[in-house]
Amino acid sequence: MDPSTVRFGRAAQDYxxxxxxxxxGFFDRLSxxxxxxxxxxxxxxxxxxxxxxxxxxxxxxxxxxxxxxGPMLKAAEELARDEGLSISWIESKAEQIPLADASFEVIxxxxxxxxxxxxxxxxxxxxxxxxxxxLVIGHFDWIPLxxxxxxxxxxxxxxxNPSWKLGGGNGIHATELADLGNAGFLDLETFSFDVVAExxxxxxxxxxxxxxxxxxxxxxxxxxxxDRHLAALLAExxxxxxxxxxxxxxxxxxQKPIQHLD
Numbered sequence: 001m002d003p004s005t006v007r008f009g010r011a012a013q014d015y016x017x018x019x020x021x022x023x024x025g026f027f028d029r030l031s032x033x034x035x036x037x038x039x040x041x042x043x044x045x046x047x048x049x050x051x052x053x054x055x056x057x058x059x060x061x062x063x064x065x066x067x068x069x070g071p072m073l074k075a076a077e078e079l080a081r082d083e084g085l086s087i088s089w090i091e092s093k094a095e096q097i098p099l100a101d102a103s104f105e106v107i108x109x110x111x112x113x114x115x116x117x118x119x120x121x122x123x124x125x126x127x128x129x130x131x132x133x134x135l136v137i138g139h140f141d142w143i144p145l146x147x148x149x150x151x152x153x154x155x156x157x158x159x160x161n162p163s164w165k166l167g168g169g170n171g172i173h174a175t176e177l178a179d180l181g182n183a184g185f186l187d188l189e190t191f192s193f194d195v196v197a198e199x200x201x202x203x204x205x206x207x208x209x210x211x212x213x214x215x216x217x218x219x220x221x222x223x224x225x226x227d228r229h230l231a232a233l234l235a236e237x238x239x240x241x242x243x244x245x246x247x248x249x250x251x252x253x254x255q256k257p258i259q260h261l262d
Contacts (some may be wrong), residue, residue: 042064107129
């Protein structure tokens with residue numbers, strides 16, 4: 001799927017309402033690296049509706065959320081305002097960020113790294129971090145196993161949108177270690193853990209409408225057709241509510257060198 005054809009802003013309302021943010025365990029584990037301390041300057045790339053940005057703002061970080069999609073940023077601002085959080089927002093692509101060198105102690109990129117020009121964004125992160133600062137790439141992926149609701153949903157997305165090629169993953173994104181290593185980040189570490197997220201039928205349909213293969217790339221009419229087919233599939237094969245959907249959290253953490261290495 002061509003990233004230039006995906007516009008998550010077309011599904012901003014579903015994204016804000018139905019896409020569950022990273023679980024508490026994600027933030028808890030990052031605290032072991034000193035990430036999330038009160039007052040820490042943190043930039044969240046491709047923030048979307050600000051799930052990571054808001055999570056760290058709740059911990060007292062000084063957070064900036066960046067996204068190139070105006071409708072998504074508007075939804076993020078509204079959610080943050082409703083939660084009484086103070087976050088700065090910038091509308092910009094992650095490949096060329098209009099901010100000064102060494103502006104942040106932490107940069108996060110959740111559910112978005114695969115959409116970037118990776119080498120260019122990694123270089124920008126290196127520029128924007130203070131020496132010793134950390135870059136965190138995070139994922140929160142549903143896990144398709146034979147016959148489960150995620151597997152059947154992926155087959156339906158593929159039937160409606162053959163250009164969507166993001167299915168069949170296992171939630172582990174090992175190539176990102178090379179992305180960070182090639183950019184000069186050191187002390188690379190990873191973690192992963194599984195969680196079960198619960199969705200009503202309505203919420204799962206909204207979650208899928210807010211995905212790249214559906215609301216992010218199909219026309220409004222085609223989204224409506226897909227949604228009716230998904231509703232029928234759930235009613236027939238998975239009538240129980242709530243649905244228990246297996247997810248995997250995965251993160252790669254890299255550190256900017258404290259001293260320049262010749």
